[in-house]
Amino acid sequence: MAQGTTTHEVLHPEIGRIEAAKAALRERFEEHLARASEAVVLKAVALTDEKAFAALAKVEVETKRSIATRNQEAVSRMNARAFERVDGRCELLDAKAACEILGITKQALSQKTKAGNLLAYTNSGNRRKFYPSFQFANNKPRAVVARLIKALEVDPADLEAMNFLVQHLVGKMDYSDPGEPSNEVPRFELLDDSVALRIITRDYVNALTAGQ
Structure with a gap:
């Protein structure tokens, strides 16, 4: 016991x-x-x-992790998702493909981009530039693209501004008259329509102002 x-x-x-x-x-x-x-x-x-x-x-x-580190990680993920959305909504060409279409060198392509004659979307992850295929027709840059960049006063050297413009153009807009069924199409498909172009320009300015 x-x-x-x-x-x-x-x-x-x-x-x-x-x-x-x-x-x-x-x-x-x-x-x-x-x-x-x-x-x-x-x-x-x-x-x-x-x-x-x-x-x-x-x-x-x-x-x-510090707040600063987590913020940077969040921005990185956001940029990656933005690139994926653009790539999913239009055909993005690398520099080699764009040069082949236009029949020019990479240097000439870079000069046209810097002059505001072409749209370039920069992948924030690796800094590579891609060129939306909708801006080419008959192996030439569409003139409306250069006019739009100039009218919106987008600085070709401002990568974020150029990316924002491309994101705007690949987004859809309802281009139907009141009372008609909805007709949502990517904005870049309407660039040759003068009425639609005015709406695209107005919406871009409004979106840019709201973002600021």
Whole structure:
């Protein structure tokens, strides 16, 4: 009997330490869970236990990053998504393909771009330039593109401004009369329509003003 009592007394402190450790872990997990965004929590709950815990574990890593670092990462992801959207809405040609269409050298292509005669979309991730195919016709740049760049006072050297213009042109607009069914088409398909061009110009200025 005395031996059993001694064994119980020896084990009791160990059990207490284990329970205390479990309580501390639960408290830390609750704090960790509180830092997770709603999106992370909803994603984790649908996963198996191991994958759910792994997803939640990433939250701690993210919280250790500085605000400046997280902001830069967010901008990088946003730029990547913007490029994907443009690439999905129009055909983007690399410099080699654009040169072959126009029958010019890369140097001449660069000069035309700098002069505001061509649209170039710059991938912010690798700084490569791409040329929307809609601006070419009959192996020449469409004159309306240069007129539009000049009318909107877009600086060809301002990569963000040029990207914004391309994003605007690949976006859709409803070009239907009141009472008619909706007729949404990419803006670049309407550049030769003088009435539509005025609307495109007006909408660009409004969007630019709102963005500022």
